[in-house]
Amino acid sequence: MKKDRITTITKAAETIKTDLLVYFAVEEKGKMPACDAAVKPQVEKAFELKDFSGKAAEQILFYPAAGSKMSAARVLVLGIGAVNKENDKGNALDMLREAGGQVAKACASVKARETVICLPDPKYLSGALTDPQASAAALAEGVILGDYRFDKYKESTKKKTDYPGLGAIKFVCIGNLNLIRQGIEKAKHSAFAACTARDMANEPGNHWTSADFAAYAKQLAADTGLGYRCIEKKEMEQMGMGGILAVNQGSHVPARMVILEYLPEDATETILLVGKGLTFDSGGISIKPSAGMEDMKYDMCGGAAVMCAMQAVAQEKPDVGVVAIVPATDNMSGARAIHPGDIITHYNGVTSEVINTDAEGRLILADALAWGIERFKPTCVLDAATLTGAVIIGLGHHYTGLVSNNDALVKALEFAGNLAGEPVWRLPLNKNYEKQIESKVADIKNTGGKPAGTITAAAYLSNFVGKTPWAHLDIAGTAWDFTEKAYVPKGPSGTATRTFINLVRNWKTGKIK
Incomplete structure (x- = not known):
C-alpha cells in the first residue's frame, strides 16, 4: 500500500x-x-x-x-x-x-x-x-x-x-x-516502519546480508538527510573489534557495522540504539539442531527494529538526537570459524573466553556498544536483540525481556512499549549473575550456563556500557510468534520498532534523570 x-x-x-x-x-x-x-x-x-x-x-x-x-x-x-x-x-x-x-x-x-x-x-x-x-x-x-x-x-x-x-x-x-x-x-x-522491519526479517539469509543492511541505510540516508557510515572489516581489524570479527570468521560474507545518525545542531541529548544484525545463525561450531533452523534468518530482527525506527525519526525530526548502530554478520561454521575455548579481545580491551559459539549475539553487540558510547557519548543507550531462548522459557511470547542499570529508563521504556502494544518485563541484574560469567582464563566468558540465561547474557553486555544509562531488550520471544493479534501476522512481528519510535516521541515528557 x-x-x-x-x-x-x-x-x-x-x-x-x-x-x-x-x-x-x-x-x-x-x-x-x-x-x-x-x-x-x-x-x-x-x-x-x-x-x-x-x-x-x-x-x-x-x-x-x-x-x-x-x-x-x-x-x-x-x-x-x-x-x-x-x-x-x-x-x-x-x-x-x-x-x-x-x-x-x-x-x-x-x-x-x-x-x-x-x-x-x-x-x-x-x-x-x-x-x-x-x-x-x-x-x-x-x-x-x-x-x-x-x-x-x-x-x-x-x-x-x-x-x-x-x-x-x-x-x-x-x-x-x-x-x-x-x-x-x-x-x-x-x-x-514496522512493516519494513518485517520485510527485512522475512528475507532469506541468502538475500539479506550485512551488505543489504548497509545498502538500506545508505539509501535511507540519501533520501532523508540522515548521516550514514559503514565500518568495513579492515577498519574493524584496525580498531580491535574482536567480538564481531570472531563471529564472522567462519563466513565468506564480510562483517559490517552500519551507522545512521540524526544529530540536529540544537539537540542537547542523544539516544543511541544498537540492534543485533545476525543475518543467519547456524550456531557456528556449536551448531544448532536442524529442526527450526530456517527461522534463524530472523536473528537480525533487533537490527531491523533500530534501522526502521530511524525511518520514522527522519520523517518526524524530533528535538533529541538519535543514532542507530547495527553490527551485521552471519554465524557460520567455515574452516576459520571460532572454536569453543578461544579467547577474544573486545573493542574496549575486555577479554572473553568463548564457551559456546552459539552465544554470538552478545559478542557483536559488545563491540557496537563500547564503540558507540565512546564515539557519540549518548544520554542513554538501548539495545535490541533476539539473544536467548531462555527469555521464551521465562516469559513466553507475550513480553519482551528487559534488563537495565537505570530505573528511569526502564519506566520510559515500559511506557513506550505499553503505548505500542509491545509490553516489556524487567528482570534483575546484580553481582550474583555477574559471577556466573567469570572466567578462569579471561576477564569474562560468553555463557553462564542454563540458569538465568537471559540475565547472564545481559550481564555480559553490562561490561561494555560503563555508567551510561542502558537498557537491553531481549526480543527472542516476541520478534516472531508474538502474542496472537489481528494486526500481527504469523512470522516476524516488527517488535521494538514502534517501542523505540514511541520512546523518541515522548522523550521530553518521559526522559531519564
Missing part, C-alpha cells in the same frame, strides 16, 4: 463509493451498542436477536439495497468492545489497534481494494480514548499493520485471483480534522 493512498476526509461516508464501508460499535453493558445513526437499524435488529452486542471482533456485514442512501458495495459494523475510564491507556489503544487489524482481515475476506473507515464518534468513547489524535493513530496503525503481507518470492504458485491487499484507505473523521490527520500521519510513520 502506498502511503499517499491513506487519506483523511470529512465527507459524508454514506455518499462515498467504495468496496467496504466500515462503522464501529461500542459495547455497553445490558444496552444496545453505541454506534453511528447510519447503521443503527441494523445494529438494533442484531442486538434484539442477540446476534451482536458490540464485543471486540463481533461483526455485522450487509449489502445496501438498490436505491439505498449508502453508495458502498458492502457495509461492515465492527464491535470494539467495552470502553471505560478504568481502561489503561496502552490497553485501550490496543483495543483500537486490534479493531484496525480486524478491518484489514474483513477487507481480505471480501477482497476489498478500497475501504472507507468512519472513525468512532468521541462521544461513544471514554478514558484514554477521548484523545482523538491517539485514537485515530491506533486504529490506523492496526489497519496498516493488519494489511501486511510478504509474497515477494511467490512465483509459480501465485494466482491472479490472490488478494494483493488494500490499495486505498479513507478515514472519515468527526471532530478536529487537523489533530486526527496528525495522528494518522504518525501512524503511517510507525506502522510502515
